[in-house]
Amino acid sequence: MFAVLWRDANPALTRYLRVLAPEGAEDVAAETWVSVLRGLATFSGDETSWRAWLFTTARRRFLDLARHQRRHPVEPLDGIGVREVPTAPDAAELAMDNIATESAIALLSKLPEQQAEIIMLRVVAGLDTDVIAEMLGTSSGNVRVAAHRGLRKLEALLARGGVTSRAGVTL
Amino acid sequence: MPDSQQPPFWGPAYHERDLDALLSGQPGNIPPALRPVESTLAALRAAPTRGELSDEAAARAEFRALAAPQVHWTAPAEHGAVTDDTLVLPLAEHLLPPADRRPPRAARHRRRRGTWAGRRSAIAVTSVATVAVVVIAVGVAGALPGSIGQLLSVGSHPTSAAASSAASSTAPTRRSVGSLYGSGAVHPTPSAAVTGTATVSPSATTAASTLCREFYQPSWQLSQTARRALFTELSQLAGGPDKVGGYCFHYLSAWDKTQRVYPPPPFGGVPGGPGDGGNPGAGDQGVGNPGGGNSDSANSGGGNSGAENQAPGAGDRAPSAAAGISAPARAYVGAGHGQLG
Numbered sequence: 001m002f003a004v005l006w007r008d009a010n011p012a013l014t015r016y017l018r019v020l021a022p023e024g025a026e027d028v029a030a031e032t033w034v035s036v037l038r039g040l041a042t043f044s045g046d047e048t049s050w051r052a053w054l055f056t057t058a059r060r061r062f063l064d065l066a067r068h069q070r071r072h073p074v075e076p077l078d079g080i081g082v083r084e085v086p087t088a089p090d091a092a093e094l095a096m097d098n099i100a101t102e103s104a105i106a107l108l109s110k111l112p113e114q115q116a117e118i119i120m121l122r123v124v125a126g127l128d129t130d131v132i133a134e135m136l137g138t139s140s141g142n143v144r145v146a147a148h149r150g151l152r153k154l155e156a157l158l159a160r161g162g163v164t165s166r167a168g169v170t171l
Numbered sequence: 172m173p174d175s176q177q178p179p180f181w182g183p184a185y186h187e188r189d190l191d192a193l194l195s196g197q198p199g200n201i202p203p204a205l206r207p208v209e210s211t212l213a214a215l216r217a218a219p220t221r222g223e224l225s226d227e228a229a230a231r232a233e234f235r236a237l238a239a240p241q242v243h244w245t246a247p248a249e250h251g252a253v254t255d256d257t258l259v260l261p262l263a264e265h266l267l268p269p270a271d272r273r274p275p276r277a278a279r280h281r282r283r284r285g286t287w288a289g290r291r292s293a294i295a296v297t298s299v300a301t302v303a304v305v306v307i308a309v310g311v312a313g314a315l316p317g318s319i320g321q322l323l324s325v326g327s328h329p330t331s332a333a334a335s336s337a338a339s340s341t342a343p344t345r346r347s348v349g350s351l352y353g354s355g356a357v358h359p360t361p362s363a364a365v366t367g368t369a370t371v372s373p374s375a376t377t378a379a380s381t382l383c384r385e386f387y388q389p390s391w392q393l394s395q396t397a398r399r400a401l402f403t404e405l406s407q408l409a410g411g412p413d414k415v416g417g418y419c420f421h422y423l424s425a426w427d428k429t430q431r432v433y434p435p436p437p438f439g440g441v442p443g444g445p446g447d448g449g450n451p452g453a454g455d456q457g458v459g460n461p462g463g464g465n466s467d468s469a470n471s472g473g474g475n476s477g478a479e480n481q482a483p484g485a486g487d488r489a490p491s492a493a494a495g496i497s498a499p500a501r502a503y504v505g506a507g508h509g510q511l512g
Contacts, residue, residue, distance in 0.1 A: 002234045006227060011219030026226075030233075037234060100214035107211060122194040123212050148190045151208055158207035 006033070009051070012124040013058055018105050019116050020062050028065055032058040052131045055121060059135065107157060115150030118143055379408055383419035 013032065017025035035057050043053060108116050114136075121132045129147075133140040184204035192199050193209055196216065201209050385393070386401040393401070402415065409418030 003227065003231055006230050006234075007219070007224065010226075010230070011223040014223050015215060033230060033233065100210075101217050101220060104211045104214035108215070119194070119212075120215070123196070123215050144191075147194055148187060151190050151193060151205075154211060155205060155208045158211065159204075 002037075005050075009054055012126075013054065015101070015105055015124050016055060016117075016120045017058060017062060019108050019120050020059075020113070021065060022109060024065050024069075028058065028061045031061045031064075035061065048127070048131065051125055052127055052135065055125045055127065056135050107154065110157060111150050111153055115146050115153065118147045119150045119154075122147055379405075379418070380422040382408070383422045386415075387419065387423065 010029065010033075014025055014029050017028050017032075021028055032054070036054060039057075043050070045053070108119060111119070118132060118136070121127050121135070122129075127135075129140045129143045133143045136143065185202040189202055189205055193201070193205060193212055196212070382401055382405055386398065386405055402412070405415045405418065406412045409415045
């Protein structure tokens with residue numbers, strides 16, 4: 001049962017977190033699952049509620065990580081921003097797996113954080129506007145406007161010219 | 172910019188509903204301007220890559236470590252449903268809810284207290300049993316002093332029962348004597364002290380001996396009323412007032428032979444009657460002599476001590492205890508008294 005849930009939700013969770021925190025997505029995802037398992041006995045609801053609960057937990061763990069990093073800043077050795085390069089486990093996997101997903105995540109990471117987060121929650125997590133608004137503590141209209149703005153920026157980025165992945169996606 | 176280079180005004184390339192359709196993943200007529208965006212969002216919705224599922228084993232192991240104890244906590248009755256494929260992991264104590272951790276300290280102490288209480292009760296029972304056995308053994312051996320020894324010896328000595336019955340046969344008189352002289356318990360002389368009384372039962376012999384010894388106590392130890400009552404009783408036993416002397420002579424001489432120790436006279440006199448303080452069960456302890464017991468050394472109140480026994484009504488003292496006749500008897504017989512004067 002857990003394996004089914006994990007296979008279904010973990011890829012989306014990881015992609016969502018890689019947009020928010022590319023350098024610590026795996027750690028935040030692990031913390032999220034630990035929190036979910038501890039509270040699994042108290043959860044009740046349908047699939048939408050499950051997904052909302054899971055991504056809400058992930059967002060809280062991400063905020064915890066962000067607060068921790070603000071208190072304990074880490075200076076990278078190189079001057080390259082993490083968000084400027086696609087994150088991937090290693091080159092071999094990139095060669096074998098579909099590079100489009102990685103490229104899409106990297107492209108989405110260039111959007112403003114709130115817009116990127118809302119798009120990820122809408123597209124990857126499959127949550128509707130009202131649920132996202134409740135998660136973020138804002139109105140549904142704001143969520144909708146932010147999502148539209150993010151898509152327009154994404155379209156502009158793509159139109160500005162990028163690379164074409166193996167899947168034929170023009171980035 | 173020349174007009175030829177101006178993009179033709181076709182209106183907006185896409186509408187809000189097109190963006191909503193992109194976000195919701197509904198297939199439809201997507202404007203060409205949004206097709207790259209549609210492809211990008213489709214890449215985000217793509218099937219999980221191998222790298223994204225590579226941590227499944229670790230996640231499942233984590234789930235077993237965390238969720239298996241949870242299943243145990245919430246449904247312990249389902250243990251019977253565990254199959255061979257079920258992986259049973261040891262419980263991590265720091266993950267257990269407080270209720271399933273070690274029992275509270277009070278409960279542990281209660282358990283310890285219960286064990287210690289059981290041990291204490293066992294020790295108490297053993298101690299009481301040991302003390303009871305020792306007391307009974309000492310009592311049977313006759314080494315207990317005072318009334319405790321009397322009680323135990325009465326209950327255990329074979330001749331004591333007969334003595335008690337004999338004493339009860341003379342209950343009226345002895346009650347009257349007891350009322351005069353105190354509350355001493357009746358403890359007659361054992362039958363071993365009586366010899367040559369084949370026709371008389373041991374209890375009757377003991378009672379007669381006791382009465383005779385009481386009667387021949389010093390005159391200042393008995394009132395006239397008590398002495399008269401004793402004499403009346405002895406007269407009945409002897410068959411007449413004139414036969415009391417011979418009757419008691421027989422008993423007193425026999426009783427005198429059983430005495431082994433004669434205490435020295437306190438003031439130079441010859442030893443008188445036998446003191447019975449040193450022989451438990453062999454002496455007269457039942458008449459309630461004022462001040463005292465029958466101990467030879469502690470009889471300060473003029474009890475039945477051998478050192479102070481004198482024959483009533485007789486001025487001479489017995490010349491020797493080796494004669495086999497007690498001093499009271501000799502004095503009485505020698506004086507020729509048939510009744511109290």
